[in-house]
Amino acid sequence: MSNSIIRVHWLNQSRAFRVLWLLDALKLDFEIIPYKRVDGRAPDSLKKIHPLGRSPIVEIEDKSTGKKKMLIESGYIFQYMLQNFDHDNVLNNTDxxxxxxxxxxxxxxxxxxxxxxxxxxxxxxxxxxxxxxxxxxxxxxxxxxxxxxxxxxxxxxxxxxxxxxxxxxxxxxxxxxxxxxxxxxxxxxxxxxxxxxxxxxxxxxxxxxxxxxxxxxxxxxxxxxxxxxxxx
The missing domain is CATH 1.20.1050.10 (Glutathione S-transferase Yfyf (Class Pi); Chain A, domain 2)
Incomplete structure (x- = not known):
């Protein structure tokens, strides 16, 4: 899926670090859109990206059509990235x-x-x-x-x-x-x-x-x- 633009909506002091680490380990190009906590909570601006207002959120945009897909939940994000971007099994396994x-x-x-x-x-x-x-x-x-x-x-x-x-x-x-x-x-x-x-x-x-x-x-x-x- 080299025809994709990847954006990570990243919240400070959160589990979103793991998603960035995953993408860097796969040597993928991606943009980080940062958010800061307000009184220890995620800001309301994240709800404009997804109704749950949680991070991490990975946004996948098709360059040719402009169609966007929003991925939430760390386990699902990892599963999706392995299936669609880890073609050389860098973090997956051939067995x-x-x-x-x-x-x-x-x-x-x-x-x-x-x-x-x-x-x-x-x-x-x-x-x-x-x-x-x-x-x-x-x-x-x-x-x-x-x-x-x-x-x-x-x-x-x-x-x-x-x-x-x-x-x-x-x-x-x-x-x-x-x-x-x-x-x-x-x-x-x-x-x-x-x-x-x-x-x-x-x-x-x-x-x-x-x-x-x-x-x-x-x-x-x-x-x-x-x-x-x-x-x-």
């Missing part, structure tokens, strides 16, 4: 079984690992935003909620990742960088930064995260967002 495994991770990133991490983050915010003596009761409640579901789920997801990375020689699929690594990187990095998991318990996962961030494509993307005031 059908490995390609299916990559597709699995595109759903795993948002459907399995992200929900319990989001719950843990909400609990963390609740504890930080309350003052004594209310904080004592808030902490008691969130600890019970965390113990009942999300804490165990986080452990389950990271135990799985740790074992898969060992099996696949330091990557998620087939011993090499794929779209799966890029998409899963965000929730994993947030989990380490927020203290939900540690490198002592998951050394191979932390090593994997550090390794994929040494790629040329990551460095290129990092410099691009830096131009918009984003520090990674």
């Amino acid at each position: 059908p079984d490995m390609a299916e495994k990559i597709q699995f991770y595109l759903h795993f990133a948002e459907g399995s690992i992200q929900p319990p991490l989001l719950m843990e983050y909400i609990y963390q915010l609740a504890e930080k935003s309350s003052s004594f003596p209310i904080s004592y009761f808030v902490q008691s409640v969130v600890n019970k909620l965390s113990e009942a579901y999300s804490r165990g789920e986080v452990k389950n997801q990271f135990d799985f990742l740790e074992s898969e990375i060992v099996k696949n020689k330091g990557y998620l699929v087939d011993g090499k960088l794929s779209a799966a690594d890029i998409l899963v990187s965000f929730p994993v990095e947030m989990a380490f930064l927020r203290g939900f998991v540690t490198s002592e318990i998951y050394p191979n996962t932390k090593k994997w995260l550090d390794t994929i961030k040494t790629t040329d494509s990551y460095a290129i993307t990092k410099e691009k967002v830096k131009a918009f005031g984003e520090e990674m």
Whole structure:
């Protein structure tokens, strides 16, 4: 689809970085249209692009007809780009079984690992935003909620990742960088930064995260967002 113009509607401090990284890894030309958060939220101007007003949004325009397609949801964006732009299987795989495994991770990133991490983050915010003596009761409640579901789920997801990375020689699929690594990187990095998991318990996962961030494509993307005031 070389007859396409690609625009990424990118929101600062968001998961949209992964989409830029994907496109840079595929060596595609694209335009970044930046947006800044307002009081921690996406600006209303994003709703003019798509009713959900979320980022990332990838806009694909056909040069010959001017017809535009709007892609939202990171997993779907990754799937679409692999199917339509990764003709050399740079981030996909020629082995059908490995390609299916990559597709699995595109759903795993948002459907399995992200929900319990989001719950843990909400609990963390609740504890930080309350003052004594209310904080004592808030902490008691969130600890019970965390113990009942999300804490165990986080452990389950990271135990799985740790074992898969060992099996696949330091990557998620087939011993090499794929779209799966890029998409899963965000929730994993947030989990380490927020203290939900540690490198002592998951050394191979932390090593994997550090390794994929040494790629040329990551460095290129990092410099691009830096131009918009984003520090990674």
